[in-house]
Ligand SMILES: Nc1ncnc2c1ncn2[C@@H]1O[C@H](COP(=O)(O)OP(=O)(O)OP(=O)(O)O)[C@@H](O)[C@H]1O
């Protein structure tokens with residue numbers, strides 16, 4: 004189906020399941036995300052959050068179910084194609100080019116995903132490209148590290164560089180896997196604020212995985228809770244955090260008796 | 264063009280200097296340089312594959328195709344034109360690498376090395392049994408003409424040498440531009456992190472596929488020069504030890520610049536000349552020992568010595584963060 | 592009917608040989624994570640030692656049995672010694688180097704071993720057909736087949752069973768399996784990983800030399816025999832899955848039968864049979880029949 008209705012959600016998962024040799028990491032996940040929403044995905048370790056992003060971003064093929072992007076069936080479409088269609092994704096473990104400098108990483112991102120294909124044969128070592136890359140790094144406050152090799156950067160900076168590279172092409176849908184993990188606690192809200200500002204300004208739809216519930220409460224317009232590969236709650240933050248299993252298993256602070 | 268690229272400058276000036284120096288060089292030096300130039304092209308192919316961390320043990324296949332391009336175009340079409348010979352080999356290797364690439368582009372590391380080796384050995388096994396390729400004796404290659412100009416006997420050697428030098432210059436510069444392009448950087452990035460490359464919207468497999476084709480063309484150009492210099496083409500060009508020598512060249516010279524394989528190749532040919540004089544029957548032993556010594560003591564190749572010297576001489580860049588010396 | 596029998600017998604006999612040639616390679620890959628191109632060198636050394644030993648034993652008037660015993664023992668001892676030297680002096684310094692460099696180092700070792708064999712035994716061929724001829728032939732159905740070739744298959748089966756037994760039923764074997772599975776974890780659990788690696792390489796070299804020794808009475812032992820073998824052995828173990836012993840058995844059978852089939856029905860294609868099988872298997876299962884790639888966690 005390629006005909007897209009005007010009201011089609013940006014992202015839709017229908018009965019998405021993934022099993023790894025018999026072990027079900029995702030079970031019949033249904034999820035629809037509309038334009039401009041900021042969805043926080045929560046769940047304990049191994050709940051299947053990253054697996055869900057891997058499927059949505061085309062890194063994994065679902066065992067069952069379908070994924071739609073703006074009404075178009077993109078099930079099993081590889082990540083490179085989705086990246087060009089406007090789905091950007093950051094990683095829990097930053098995926099960088101460790102033998103290049105931070106600036107070169109950013110330059111490469113800009114010259115690959117954010118540029119027309121035919122420019123691929125033009126010179127890499129180009130002043131305009133370098134300036135654009137420096138600006139992009141500056142946007143995330145990491146321009147100071149531009150000339151360091153990635154393998155020598157602290158974890159927090161890598162995380163930001165990873166996000167900067169992922170979002171270099173003005174995407175429609177941004178998937179962030181634990182954007183603040185590894186970032187020092189003082190910088191956490193700073194980073195998140197920067198991201199929120201940026202995506203609010205462009206009206207970009209965001210799905211982010213996060214373990215820090217304060218961050219989720221503050222920035223998510225909607226929360227999806229996963230347990231053992233299934234969605235157990237989905238709705239506005241207050242509602243989801245009031246869910247007994249969510250409070251008990253994911254947040255780790257059971258609700259007081261009779262409060263559910 | 265803002266300012267001239269030093270590598271291009273060196274290549275052009277070097278080629279011009281060699282062209283004029285040829286009549287004053289002893290015959291064995293001319294021949295040695297010609298063979299070194301020829302072998303450095305497939306080695307350059309190995310080098311661009313190594314940029315993505317891929318070790319090819321089968322570049323000899325394209326060396327073979329290039330050499331037979333010249334030989335077969337003459338044997339069957341009666342054409343002895345140097346340019347057409349190179350083109351024929353290049354076209355054939357684009358075809359072969361285009362097909363082979365579908366199969367091998369998804370393999371990495373040991374698999375890539377051994378599969379390229381296996382493929383070239385299949386072709387070798389076929390060629391030694393086929394009359395088309397002159398079986399194990401090979402085919403003779405005529406004295407070449409150049410776009411209708413047939414040099415006199417006295418000038419044939421000079422013409423061929425100048426031809427080799429400038430063919431190298433063209434391919435060397437083209438490869439240099441290729442490597443310094445964004446695609447060239449993408450090739451390096453593949454070794455670092457394929458997942459990220461894919462998420463940046465590019466197919467790693469296509470990039471590797473394209474790169475194997477480019478490497479194949481370089482290899483075939485070298486093969487054509489080798490056949491023209493030696494005046495024959497035989498199946499041993501596809502034998503895996505031939506391919507091994509190309510990797511050896513990259514290994515000893517490092518892979519910093521397109522000129523590296525040329526130096527490596529001259530080093531190898533010089534070594535071969537002296538080894539032939541002093542240890543006529545132990546060439547492989549000498550080659551293996553030198554290789555082991557370099558792997559053990561200079562794993563980044565002799566070329567790294569130049570890089571280290573250059574870095575010691577150059578003033579440190581004044582950047583916010585210090586650049587580490589060692590990138591691995 | 593007769594043709595089918597011939598193909599079957601030929602195929603199995605060839606498979607036995609292929610297994611002997613491949614087992615050392617796959618074992619070393621499993622434990623040391625390196626494709627040992629020098630394996631072909633050990634094969635050649637084994638063949639030379641065996642041919643020499645058979646000649647020497649014959650000149651002392653020993654019978655075919657003792658000739659072979661001496662040949663095999665000599666090959667295994669020499670192969671093991673050289674393997675030990677190579678691992679301790681060269682490979683041990685390279686384990687933290689990139690895969691590509693290690694591969695190249697084994698190539699360099701192969702070149703050196705080849706020339707050393709040539710220096711020791713000269714460039715001429717050695718012939719050691721006596722034991723194979725002495726054992727005569729045996730009737731399999733309507734075929735008469737050399738006893739020696741049947742014995743080769745028996746040796747291959749014994750080596751396979753022995754390897755299986757050591758890996759699964761002994762303490763050392765379980766340590767080896769642990770190292771194959773996860774080197775860091777085994778080290779943390781107190782397994783002497785470096786000893787296991789040395790030991791495996793020595794055993795792998797011995798097996799390579801044994802394969803050469805077993806082959807010696809069937810061929811003209813001459814320079815260059817190692818090259819072909821390394822490519823074939825690689826094909827066999829890649830079909831089964833690098834590092835898998837069961838894979839080597841299956842790979843050997845598949846290649847052996849395919850080649851016998853091609854030799855008898857399409858003789859012109861026999862050279863390609865091995866590679867065609869390899870290409871088909873890898874096209875369907877990119878890492879061989881019994882190996883699965885480890886997905887990188889992102
Ligand atoms: N490629 C894979 N092969 C096998 N199992 C996998 C694979 N990827 C994930 N799993 C398993 O699936 C389950 C869900 O993993 P996933 O990474 O999605 O969890 P998560 O919710 O992101 O957890 P965390 O908060 O720790 O990141 C885990 O048990 C994991 O071991």
Ligand SMILES: [Mg+2]
Pocket residue numbers: 052053054095180
């Ligand atoms: Mg996760």
